[in-house]
Amino acid sequence: MLTRTARAVLIAAFMAWPIPTSARLFGGAGREEIAIPTSVLPLDGFTQVHDPLQARVVLLDDGKARAAIAVIDQTSIFEDLVASLQATIGQATGTAPQDVLVIASHTFSAPHAFAPDHLPPGVAMSPEDQKRAITYQAALLDAAGRAASEASASLVPVEPVFSGGASRVNANRNHPSARGWWLGANEAGFVDSSVGVLTLETDSHRPIATLVNYAVQSSVMDHSVGGDGGKGVTADLAGATAHRIEALRPGSVSLFLTGAAGDQMPAYTARRYVYDAGGDYRMIDIGDRGYPLVDLQGERLGDAVIAALPAPLPASGSREDAIRVLHGAVTLGAQERPKDLQQIKPSRAYRFVTAGEVRAPFVIVTIGDTAIVGVQAELSAATGAAIRASSPFRHTMVVTMVNGAAKYMPDEAAYRDITYEAMDSSFAPGSAERFAADIERQLAVLHAAKRK
Structure with a gap:
């Protein structure tokens, strides 16, 4: 916690900081x-x-507000x-x-x-x-x-431009096994392949920043053991994607905003479960040989972002993109998580135990007609897609792992199937649907206020 003196210093620094007076x-x-x-x-x-x-870091300023x-x-x-x-x-x-x-x-x-x-x-x-x-x-x-x-x-001064594309470097991580749903790349499961891209460019089209929103966990090398018997530090798929974009847009900074990826994994990973025809599985790990998988998938996703960029448009010079920031939280039902993750195994008869209530915070940043919805919890891809589809804003990004972490908030189907995310969640069944409905209401209020 910040001391009173530290807070005073920060407030003084904020009040003294020069803020552009232009409406741009x-x-x-x-x-x-x-x-x-x-x-x-x-x-x-x-x-x-x-x-x-x-x-x-990307800094935004509309002359009245900063984020x-x-x-x-x-x-x-x-x-x-x-x-x-x-x-x-x-x-x-x-x-x-x-x-x-x-x-x-x-x-x-x-x-x-x-x-x-x-x-x-x-x-x-x-x-x-x-x-x-x-x-x-x-x-x-x-x-x-x-x-x-x-x-x-x-x-x-920058022009914010939203564009969208698609890439299939992700896969659904909920795989049917002989004993119940478990982990693995499931080609038949729901996959959100949409790529949201928000670019900031100067009037002369010099790129400043590229924000990428995509539903995938950056877990290509998750727990993979290298030749020295330990794990290697890597920015993984998110880092490889950002580096690819930055190489193709010199001078710019690319931020990878993880989407609703609670059930979305990279299509190819170094350490993975392999299933046989009967639904039994075994773990294999190719170790250091997995790093090319990071580079190849990052290159593919980065190239999809570049392909999605719109053709340069004449600078408006008078555009007004006001920034608004809304903080909130939704009170949801809680459930008990296993004390030891090793207790989580495939099951066809798991008992979910509810336990009081839990607060799920969110923050919404709007830039003109683009909304960025930030949540702590790892939502399922279907929940993220539903929020985007119902949003009244022309463009919406759903970003997880924002201002903390709250583990998984799966959709109702995950509880019916008894998936890993459902068993490892602190949220009771139905939480994702209630959470999404509240965010959708907040987006509607923000959009209505924007139009006044």
Whole structure:
């Protein structure tokens, strides 16, 4: 928690920060590597760095309001670190901390940034690991702060343009087995192949930022063991996609906004379940040979983004794209999760146990006729598609892993099938449908207010 003095400093910095007075939208972007010194490893089972993790920040300003979007290459980001990142990025950009969206890219191949004094239940650290964890957290905050400073220093008038495409580098991860639904690439399951793209360009069509919204977990190398017997740090599919776009749009920064991917995995992974004709499965792991799968799928998804970009249009010069930020939460039914993930196995008769209530926060950022819906929970792809379809905004992105993590919020079909996500959820059946309905109402209110 911030002290009273720290809050006063942040408020003073925010009030003193110069804000453009033009009615036009301004945008800036920055990208910085998260430096992981060799002294930090091994950490959380990771023994080497295959490719560096990144912190990327986009700053938006309409002359009256500011909002920042930060994507950090992490599996998930816990609330204490979210608050620190919001404060750091807010101070560097003159943005109110609550209007900083901190998003995990959801790479499964990055050490968890545990704070020694805020460890999750059941997690213990040796004194040496505590030192490594503190160093790692400091590296994350440093990279985010530098990227935010770059975004602030590079503010220029921009034209926001939304476009859409499609790519099939994802697959449904719920696979039927002989004992019930389990994990694996299921070609027959529902897949959301849509790619949402929001670009920021100057009047001369110089690219500033490319925001990509796609429903897939960046888990190509999830728990894959390398030749040295440990796991390798990698930004995985999200990072490979961003790097591909940045290579094809020199000077720009690409942010990967993970969509409703609770049941969406990469089509090809290094460590995976293989099923036989009878529905029995076994695990195989190709180890370091899996890294080309990251590059190939990232290249394919990145190329789909580039193909979706619209032809350059004449700059309007008078366009008004007001920014609005709405924070809210929905109270939903809760259920008990297994104390040990090893307890989760394929089942045809699982008993879901309800347990009180849980709050599910959300944040909605609108830029003109584009809405970005950010949630902590990992929604199923069908839920994300339903929110987009019902949104009154011309363009809508549904982004998960925003300002914290809340595990899975599956749709009702997942509970009927007894999928992994349903068993590993803190939300009771029906929560996703109620959550989506509330977000749809909020979008309708925002859109009606925009038209007045």
